[in-house]
Amino acid sequence: MEFDGDSAEENGDGVAALRKETKENCDGCSAIGAEFAPDREFARQNGVEGDPSFVSSSEVEKLAGIGSWLPSLENCRIARLSFNAYKKLPYGGHSFSICRSKSEIEESRNFELRLDKLLETEKNKIIELVKVQKDGTVEVDVTKNEPMASELLEFDAADTQHIGVGEGAIEFHKSIPRLKIAMLVVGTRGDVQPFIAIARRLQDFGHKVRLATHANFKAFVESADIDFYPLGGDARVLAGYMARNKGFLPSGPADIALQRKQIRAIIDSLFPACTEPDPDSGSPFRAQAIIANPPAYGHVHVAEALGVPIHIIFTMPWTPTQEFPHPLARVHQTAGYRLSYLVVDLLIWWFIRDIVNDFRRRMKLSPIAYFSTYHGSISHLPTSYIWSPHLVPKPNDWGSQVDVSGFCFMNHSLNYQPQKEFLEWILSGAKPIYIGFGSMPLEDAERTTSIILEALNCTGQRGIIDRGWGGLGKFPEISDNVFILEECPHDWLFPQCFAVVHHGGAGTTATGLKAGCPTTVIPFFGDQFFWGDRVHEKGVGPAPIPISELSVERLSNAINFMLDPEVKIRALELAKAIGSEDGVAEAVNSFHRHLPPELPLPAIASEETGNPVQSIILTMEKWWYLPCIS
Template sequence: MKFVILATGTRGDVQPFVALAQGLAGAGHEAVLAAPGSFEPFARGHGVSFHPMGSDYAALLESPEGKAALGGNPVKMVQVLRQTVFPMMRRMLDDAWEAAQGAGAVIYHPKALAGVHLAERLGVPCFIGAPVPVVVPTAAFPAPAFVGRSLGGPLNRLTYYAVRSGSRPFRGMIDEWRRTRLGLGPRREGEYTHRGRPVPVLHAFSRHVVPPPADWPPEAIVTGYWFPRPAREWAPPPALTAFLEAGPPPVYVGFGSMSGIDREGINRMVVAALARAGMRGVLATGTGEAPAPLSDTVLAIPGAPHDWLFPRMAAVVHHGGAGTTAAGLAAGRPTVICPATTDQPFWGHIVHRLGVGPAPIPRRQLTAERLAEAVRAATGDPEMQRRAAALGEAIRAEDGVAQAVAEILRRVGALAG
């Protein structure tokens, strides 16, 4: 059977779906990942069939237009929606339809708006893949990216309906696309139902990190994390190997694909914070072609696979994206999260609640002094280190991809039967 997998967003959004495609292909099925074209080398490098879909969100966020819209200027926001986001979304819908030809099932990230519409047009099952619990309402906690603290049961549930209405500005465009490209009228069902039943939601995280809330329905499944298998062993640059061998394990610091960062200012602050904490450090800058020293004890690197790097660290410091958080927890290392937006505060709260990291430091409050204090807590607390190691062992014992594939095949088989 052919499975088409739709994913869009940043690296943390797309990477789990690369792993799922590997799992479905390993089970003897055809799996095609449709994602922004910038992810093609990454997907194909992991042996995954790829179809480009839409434009690059990360590039939009880093563009002058995207930064102006994120800055809260309502006029700029409307301009970006009309001139950039709407054409991007329409192209994503068209590309998804091309990728879906011949598919026997559709699996999609919640941001990939085409998913349920393609399943309706093709008459096939569909599944939502969710690296973050933003889809299924619960009274246990508010929708990540909506608010940073619990509002109480009823209000917590309401936040999910606000998130679910996020596609409303695109409804007219989607209806026009359904009519002209899919030959369908306006959708009669909600976006989270298909054939009169809730769309199954496969949550790509560990139940040891976010236990399934008691009020979730059977269609909400927690599988464990979806980590891709490397197609080949990664060879670190000699400068990184030499740095790691030259002293005790350093602290990793990296802030991912967040936009609007003063990179030079962040570099200076990190060097000062690590010096205050008395720790060596590896700073992932996302720029440059080779490792370069920032000081005698801090090495800047363009990047490195987290599954290779993090187990060699004493602790990890990052922005709190879902993918980076997963990698740090799986490595069994204490985690310091400096959140800025969307689901990052949620993961910062989870890490602190589990006792595997200090309280998160919001990005706007981040200083060398605060970061140094958090690093000292993460690297100097034996009980925190023990809890982090135990959590990492539990996560690594799961096989989230296998669980997801088994759930998908079971449900597809039941519908076919």
């Protein structure tokens, strides 16, 4: 796929300054996969050929603990890359300024240089701290090398001082221009759904919103009257990979090529998603702001190339904190909680670094170093986390760049009409227990169905089994106390249920808690374990049961836990608190609040509409500002 390199060239002095700095300080981009040869010519052109600082493949093999399959990382050099050049970034032919003190810049440079000059033995000490488990999660053990853990945390503290695109947010901005906003969302239906709610609210403010996500969700997005653009990657393939590996990192060689192919397809589609005309109508589009979730790796690089602000929105924690570990990490010591975010960032960055740098080269951007304060971290970007602060309060060590906005719900139940047979079944007895795993794949759907049926029988409960993508409910004989459901909006269904059992997706968890349902989480991977722990900590559900450990006994005990009247009371109290929030409004306010203080709009050329008069009208509309932001 070819990119319009001229678009980056037109961005002016800001990007030129960034290129100059990265040319002086970045390493040549070498390959992760064995099929990619190190780009020594590019390293030579960028003035870093012969740099003795590098991390060898053997070191990374030690890091993984399963080095026989990990791809080669030969010639991956260490060099610093900072956001100093972002002091002045172009925006539509104009510039906005971001202030940063000289002392902050110097302090960050000192830490970067210290990391650059790490001796080989010191690099090995970093590797001692972490190990990739066979299930794809990351184990962090600070006791392996406490001095090095402290050093990395000190480096992390300096890294968080960097100010990236969008920082220096407007606190007293009276008006916001109407913008063309590209939303870049990677994940399952549950990941996409809250962005649809936010997109609709942004459109109410007069913004033009394009939601770019997997082709699987085209009809879902367009049904909400939102423009759709297809991103690469298949949501079903990604979900299957995550379920097998319990997270982002591959647990064996078979999945490496598959995951890298998916990631490359996603990253390669991001720039067109922000710049290409509408695939159906042909209407021109060029993003003036980007909203993305972290798995849309490459989002910040597109923002850099276009010179536009970016805002991160996510359903699970990705910003370092000392209050709980990264959802993809196992940490046995609280002292390692914050460190786990740095480790996961680095591991993911090392896995996709060559893909990202190849993408950057095609956009005429300089490559990024092996060890870099830039890598995969979002700490320097304005971020909104869309969960309820009543469930997970904002950590004390998150600064003003980070907001916890509240859950973002869509009201699917307005136009939903349940089938007569289903409605009659619901009304024929006590409120049932819902059991379903959404888009999660199942290795043995029949065995899982058998466990569910026996647990419902043991506890004397009626149950709704949702087939989902895993194909639950395929069983020779089903009792009249059980209803097999094909499809039903959760915001209508869950209020009809006494309690819910599900995979722990953020959206499903939110909907169940809003309905006042005690909740049992059966996590498959990723943040599902995090939400299961949070539900249990609040006393509205039992400890999560990993899908691999699901049994009749454990599920029966979980159902009995949820039947406790005290648990139901706590669930109803939490539901009342969540019901008082407007997470969508807060997320939109957060986006507006963190926009740069100067946001001039580019002129609209007559070619964009084909009609000079229409262009003038559109220009006037673009300069018509939105209402005051409180």
